[in-house]
């Protein structure tokens with residue numbers, strides 16, 4: 001029995017992500033929470049002929065508590081998306097408070113649930129979540145994940161396009177660091193199976209992976225950011241987490257984690273000097289079992305990208321940590 005919860009379920013990501021979860025045979029209960037429209041989304045999904053029982057909640061009548069009680073996995077795409085010209089950090093002002101409130105609800109109602117954070121800026125919202133959980137004395141770094149899967153999905157797709165492979169799923173491309181612009185670092189040299197990217201195309205490919213989100217924001221012209229590809233990527237990650245609860249082994253997912261609390265994380269931390277970083281993580285029955293360290297094997301050019309990443313990412317992390325500390329003083 002697996003109860004999955006989506007917070008922000010009526011939104012652009014929330015709806016298709018909920019559809020994919022409803023379609024999953026691994027989910028027995030699907031609980032949808034948003035500040036608007038969840039009764040309608042839940043009624044709609046509940047007609048689909050799959051076993052998962054769907055319920056929808058609004059804030060009234062203790063909706064968040066009801067949605068979260070007995071949750072095994074909580075996926076959070078709540079919050080505002082970018083418009084052209086905005087950075088993900090521009091979303092901090094609004095989304096920081098939203099994520100803080102929702103994590104407080106998790107701490108009070110399902111502190112052992114796996115938490116998957118999609119809301120941007122991920123580089124700051126995950127540290128916010130960690131601090132809120134810590135204050136509630138229930139922070140388990142092996143159960144808190146920043147969802148960076150879309151960067152890997154894009155890397156797979158764009159690499160395939162360049163090398164002329166029709167099925168992007170054949171490739172594994174480690175993408176490390178954070179989730180915004182230059183904090184996103186694809187390690188193309190470690191693509192499996194190995195690929196040869198023409199040297200005149202490498203810089204462009206790296207930029208496209210780093211700024212793939214902007215491509216969608218521009219194309220949508222003010223109507224939001226990636227939703228469908230994000231739902232695909234978020235579901236892929238959520239499905240992996242659900243699979244480990246069912247005893248499946250050998251699953252590795254790239255994700256933004258608190259390094260000090262995960263086996264192998266200390267080795268990554270020694271290289272980056274940062275508390276949070278996205279690396280490929282081996283999943284086990286309790287969540288993040290082992291952080292892999294692909295940084296030592298990076299090429300000189302990739303190490304340069306990691307250095308650039310570190311500057312921006314350390315500021316984003318500090319901003320999240322300080323936000324929780326400052327709100328505690330109010």
Ligand SMILES: NC(=O)c1ccc[n+]([C@@H]2O[C@H](COP(=O)([O-])OP(=O)(O)OC[C@H]3O[C@@H](n4cnc5c(N)ncnc54)[C@H](O)[C@@H]3O)[C@@H](O)[C@H]2O)c1
Nearest residue numbers: 008010011012013034035078079080081118119120150230
């Ligand atoms: N991690 C990633 O790779 C990635 C990719 C795409 C988008 N995102 C981020 O995901 C977030 C959502 O994007 P979207 O396109 O779905 O936006 P959206 O505006 O379509 O949907 C967001 C939903 O959150 C809801 N919401 C707002 N406050 C809430 C609260 N306190 N509790 C519960 N729900 C609340 C809104 O009502 C809305 O339905 C954005 O911050 C966006 O930047 C992240």
Ligand SMILES: O=C(O)C[C@H](O)C(=O)O
Nearest residue numbers: 082120212213214225226
């Ligand atoms: O670009 C955005 O703002 C949304 C998301 O982070 C993405 O990478 O598509």
